[in-house]
Amino acid sequence: MEQSLLTSSLQNISFGIVLQIIVRVITFLSNACVLRYISPDALGLMNVRLLLLESTILFVSREAFRKSTLDDVRNHNWPLVINLIWITLPISVLISVVLGHVWLDMLEAPPPHLQSQYVTGVWVMALSCIIESTCEAPLLVANAFLFNKLKVALNLLHIGLRTLVFLPLVLCSPSNSVHAFSAAQAVGTLTLVLGYYGYFYHYLRTPHKGFPFKSIRDFLPRFDLQQWIHRPLAWLTWSLFKTMAVKQLLTEGERYVMTISGVLSLTQQGVYETVNNLGTLPARLLFRPIEESCYFYFAQLFRRGEQVSKLNKDHMEEASKLLFYAMRCTVVFGLTVMAFGFSYSRLLLFLYGGESLATDTGTVLLRAHCTVILFLAINGITEAFGQSAMSKEQLSWYNYSMVLLSVAFLVISWALTYLLGGLGFILANCCNMATRICCSLKFMYELYDGSKWQPLKGLLPGPLIVTALAVSFLITNFSESLYFDENKLVHLMIGACCGLFSVAVFFYEEKELFKIICAKLGIDKRFAHEKDD
Structure with a gap:
């Protein structure tokens, strides 16, 4: 079973990378088409304000639930787990309403010509997040039972339709770009939800041996159970939420600082975000699918809080090899981006947005991003491993460390951005990632201390x-x-x-x-x- 799990995890990484490449190529081409038509203010509004709203709602309502429910899926009591995952819906409704009012009433108003579009965009984004939370149950099942091709197909359909709606609307009416963005978001979300339920409705028409679901009704919550939710997973969800809340703050810290403090104008935010999207492209292409698949794999083999010497030796041999080579590959990739990124940043900006984007400022920002990639490469793998193997006490210690780090990161981000503009965000990110890596490496060193395995050597290319x-x-x-x-x-x-x-x-x-x-x-x-x- 473990061999099958590793094979499926590697397959999942491969599919994830292919998916990310296709998605980013589509996004790259569509952005290259519309950048010359959309005003920088509208670009900042869409790519910073509205996408930050979406990521915040989705994170708070579902991310910890997704992680916790993937722990040891072989021994799940599925009705209780399904009930637990459906808690994301009321949380999503509550958070969407609260943050919708925050975004409209407490943040700096956009220019008058974008005001009505902004209001529509905020509520469409909030409604899309609520609708998306209704497909967490089938998505959990797809992840747990490794329906890798399904996830790739539906994500491609989601991105493809969103692009097909957004691109012609913007080209026909550039002044209504935020409305086009909102319409594309709504269409993409509905497609994703209907796709998951439609597939499993068809799949469950034929009985499948060993599959614990018999009909689409099994994906809905049940209230006739003696125990309503899986309590150990609920406590794990809370522990992971505290860890990941800090991670979200650190990951999106620059956007929060830009949005709340106003150190950069909407126009400056648009330019920074365009360069940032290019600079973090390798991280989204490779590191995210690798991190997600590694977390799932390690979560099945490790028991939280136990030393590797007390676990199955064959499993630990396999896991240490995967960890070693995962770190080796991501470090080499990060070094490769640094080696070539310095010389090709200006060319990439020129091809992407023309002379207006390939300025000295844009080139410096993109070159700095190439340095961040190396930190992201190491941090993604080490954090995925740590969160899958830490005990509740270790997660609490990690949470406390991350809270202190978050406060320091936000202060440093604001100070450096005030002095250096957009470059300050990137330098603050480097400090942030370096500290997080040290915390994860400390845990990994203690976990493997005294064992014959040394996966940390994978950090040395x-x-x-x-x-x-x-x-x-x-x-x-x-x-x-x-x-x-x-x-x-x-x-x-x-x-x-x-x-x-x-x-x-x-x-x-x-x-x-x-x-x-x-x-x-x-x-x-x-x-x-x-x-x-």
């Missing part, structure tokens, strides 16, 4: 790939100074050659890793079978 990236950094910097103004294509081709060289070096140095991946995904067997045929 091999000497060959480090040398290859250092050489690539020097070559591409020289190429930018020589060719960027006169021949951007030559500069791009030089970077492509250096990139292929670095990938080849990594493949050569990490042969064992790729053999393991091929074996777990069955690629080597399929290849051998095709060769025999």
Whole structure:
């Protein structure tokens, strides 16, 4: 079963990465089309204010429930777990109403020509979050039973329809861009909810052995149970909520500071957010699906608070290998982004938004983001592991540490942004990530202390790939100074050659890793079978 779990988790990572690449390509192309038509004020309103409202509502109402209900799914009492996950709906309604009024009555009003669109956008975003919370039960089942293809298909449909609605509306009427954004959000949310329920309605028409759900009614809450909810998971949800509330504050801290304090105007927020979306693109493409799948995998194998020496040795051997290589790959990826990002930030901004975006300010911001990627790479894996294996007492200690860190982060963000503008947010993020990494590494060191496994060595990349990236950094910097103004294509081709060289070096140095991946995904067997045929 554990081998099947690891294979499915690796498959889930692969699907997640492919999905993120497709989604980001679609988003990149659509944004490149509309950036020249939308005013910076409208851009700041949509990408900062409204998306911050959405992420806050969804986080408070569901994120801790999602994490806790994925703990040890093999032993779930599913009716109680389904009841627990449905608590997200009333929480979502309450939070949506409260934050909707906060966003409208307590934050700085947008320009007059955007005021009516802003009001509509706030309530459509709140209603969309409430509707989305109604599909938490089928989404939990899809995650727990590894319906990986379903999740990919529905997310693609969600993003695709949202883009197909938003793009033509904006191009036809740029002055109503916030209305277009709201309409696209509503269509995408309805598609996602109907997609999950529609799939499982069809799936459950045929009985499936070992699947604990018999009809779509089983996804709805039941009130005829002796015990209404799963109490241990409810307490775990509360513990995780405190941890993740701080994480949300740290992750979205710059947006909260921008929105509440007003240190940047809506126009400046629009420019910063555009560059930020590009700078954090690698994190969304790779790190998030890897982090989610690793959390699910580790949560099934570890028992909270127990030393690895007391757990199944075969399971721990497999888990330590995955942790080692996950950290090795993400660190190398972060270093790669740093090595090439410095020389290609200006070119990417030029291709994305034209000369108006590829200014010195935008280039400096994007180069700084490339440094943040390395911190994000390490933090994602270490936090996912820590949250899946910490005891309740350790989670409480971690919560306390994160609260102190949040306060320090917000103060530092405000101070640095006041002095340095948007660059201050990025520098504050680096400090924030470095501290969070230290907290997680402390837990991991104590957990593995005295055991024969040393997954923390995965943080040290091999000497060959480090040398290859250092050489690539020097070559591409020289190429930018020589060719960027006169021949951007030559500069791009030089970077492509250096990139292929670095990938080849990594493949050569990490042969064992790729053999393991091929074996777990069955690629080597399929290849051998095709060769025999």
